[in-house]
Amino acid sequence: MAKQTTDIIERSLQSLLGENSFLPELQDEARTKAFRSLTAILSTPNHIHKSYLRIARENGEVVRIPAFRMQHNDTLGPYKGGIRFHESVNEEEIINLAALMTLKNALHEVPFGGGKGGVAINPREYSTRELYRICAKYVQYFTDILGPDKDIPAPDVGTGSREMDWMMSEYKSIHYGKPYLGSFTGKSVLNGGSLGRKEATGKGVYYTLRYLLHDYLIENQQILISSECPYAATALTYWNRPLTMAVQGFGNVGSVLATEAYHCEYINNKVVAVSDRNVTLYNSAGLNIPALVQYTATNLGDLPSTLEQVNAAGIQAEILDREAILYLDVDVLVLAALEDQIRLDNVDQIRSRIIVEGANAPITGEADEILLGKGAVIIPDILANAGGVIVSYFEWLQGRETQYYSEDEVIKQLLNKMKATMNAVYPSYLGTGRSLRQTCYNHAIMKLSTNLYIQGKLF
Numbered sequence: 293m294a295k296q297t298t299d300i301i302e303r304s305l306q307s308l309l310g311e312n313s314f315l316p317e318l319q320d321e322a323r324t325k326a327f328r329s330l331t332a333i334l335s336t337p338n339h340i341h342k343s344y345l346r347i348a349r350e351n352g353e354v355v356r357i358p359a360f361r362m363q364h365n366d367t368l369g370p371y372k373g374g375i376r377f378h379e380s381v382n383e384e385e386i387i388n389l390a391a392l393m394t395l396k397n398a399l400h401e402v403p404f405g406g407g408k409g410g411v412a413i414n415p416r417e418y419s420t421r422e423l424y425r426i427c428a429k430y431v432q433y434f435t436d437i438l439g440p441d442k443d444i445p446a447p448d449v450g451t452g453s454r455e456m457d458w459m460m461s462e463y464k465s466i467h468y469g470k471p472y473l474g475s476f477t478g479k480s481v482l483n484g485g486s487l488g489r490k491e492a493t494g495k496g497v498y499y500t501l502r503y504l505l506h507d508y509l510i511e512n513q514q515i516l517i518s519s520e521c522p523y524a525a526t527a528l529t530y531w532n533r534p535l536t537m538a539v540q541g542f543g544n545v546g547s548v549l550a551t552e553a554y555h556c557e558y559i560n561n562k563v564v565a566v567s568d569r570n571v572t573l574y575n576s577a578g579l580n581i582p583a584l585v586q587y588t589a590t591n592l593g594d595l596p597s598t599l600e601q602v603n604a605a606g607i608q609a610e611i612l613d614r615e616a617i618l619y620l621d622v623d624v625l626v627l628a629a630l631e632d633q634i635r636l637d638n639v640d641q642i643r644s645r646i647i648v649e650g651a652n653a654p655i656t657g658e659a660d661e662i663l664l665g666k667g668a669v670i671i672p673d674i675l676a677n678a679g680g681v682i683v684s685y686f687e688w689l690q691g692r693e694t695q696y697y698s699e700d701e702v703i704k705q706l707l708n709k710m711k712a713t714m715n716a717v718y719p720s721y722l723g724t725g726r727s728l729r730q731t732c733y734n735h736a737i738m739k740l741s742t743n744l745y746i747q748g749k750l751f
């Protein structure tokens with residue numbers, strides 16, 4: 293498994309080993325042995341599934357496309373995690389993302405395990421019909437391991453409700469007469485999807501920022517004043533001050549988050565920069581986010597990247613190169629594109645003090661330590677971007693009951709769940725001096741370890 297996740301899991305278990313109030317039943321030799329077992333279990337996936345999909349292209353050529361489904365751990369429930377279509381998809385990346393899903397579900401008390409899937413293609417290079425065939429083949433090849441009570445995929449980078457609709461339909465044909473609504477989440481609303489699912493991750497990411505800089509602060513000012521945690525100092529410094537924000541990635545997560553920030557009445561913030569796979573757009577007075585959302589909706593998801601296109605979008609913005617977004621002098625940098633965006637080779641150029649991980653693993657382990665050393669506050673992926681899986685869980689429940697909730701109800705329940713997690717995590721974050729990421733991992737691992745112990749898996 294990728295070293296970064298394994299390292300954090302090992303570090304968490306190491307620190308929990310010394311906390312005798314956690315799993316007090318286990319002491320001395322038995323405790324050491326049990327923690328070694330936990331490390332072995334949680335740092336390796338349960339199953340690695342790999343296939344080469346045989347796909348006939350429009351020109352008659354047959355190609356083989358690498359496809360993966362990784363099932364990391366199912367202690368808390370059926371495996372759950374997205375399917376990514378991207379040319380850089382590889383085995384190690386998907387295992388790492390599956391492990392992150394196990395921990396994310398445990399942290400937010402979602403009754404699922406962790407899985408992830410991927411197909412190594414650039415979807416832009418395939419026709420709609422070819423993409424349909426890839427989705428159907430993916431379900432055919434992995435059909436035995438998927439299902440509402442086994443492993444439930446969802447959209448990720450390069451996939452959306454269209455792909456989930458196709459996949460569920462294929463699953464339904466193969467498993468005729470069996471329950472199928474819960475086999476995939478992130479479906480379109482007309483096809484059994486949940487209202488609010490599309491916006492859930494972006495809204496949840498923004499909510500974690502808002503909660504940290506506003507809601508939690510209001511209720512806990514005294515605790516923050518006496519805490520030595522860097523977050524306390526940052527939150528108090530930024531309290532009620534206008535904040536500038538840059539958002540890397542303007543897809544499902546980034547565009548919804550930027551829209552939330554644009555309309556937010558709680559924090560005095562403005563989005564001065566956004567970026568995508570082609571370009572960074574910057575305006576120190578704040579960008580017109582609704583106009584950009586409208587532009588991307590009719591331009592295959594891409595931001596305007598030439599002066600002509602910027603004018604056509606009806607916005608005012610300077611055009612900078614794609615990477616420029618990372619190095620701007622802004623208060624908050626939101627990473628909502630891909631992994632490994634801040635690394636050892638560029639970490640010194642980062643100027644933001646608050647960094648929010650909308651994407652999964654956008655900061656490498658080494659870069660994370662350097663940023664923390666400089667006092668940056670990092671809201672980690674495991675905490676911030678769980679909105680998608682939480683509402684996927686609501687979608688799965690709605691599919692079981694064939695009773696659907698209103699969008700307001702979905703979003704209300706989502707934010708309540710995220711708030712409950714933050715309230716559970718922040719006291720130890722403020723009290724122990726550990727990073728927020730490490731604190732979240734510790735909580736998730738405590739939950740998993742307790743269940744593994746209760747289920748008799750440590751003998």
Ligand code: NAD
Nearest residue numbers: 449450493541542543544545568569629650651652677680
């Ligand atoms: P998406 O495909 O809708 O959007 C990705 C965005 O990133 C696009 O704007 C794209 O142009 C941009 N991008 C691609 N390469 C880039 C690069 N090198 N530099 C800058 N921008 C680049 O994907 P999404 O659903 O918004 O997901 C974004 C991230 O959030 C991924 O890491 C994903 O795993 C994570 N995530 C998504 C969800 C969800 O519900 N969609 C849930 C949890 C986590």
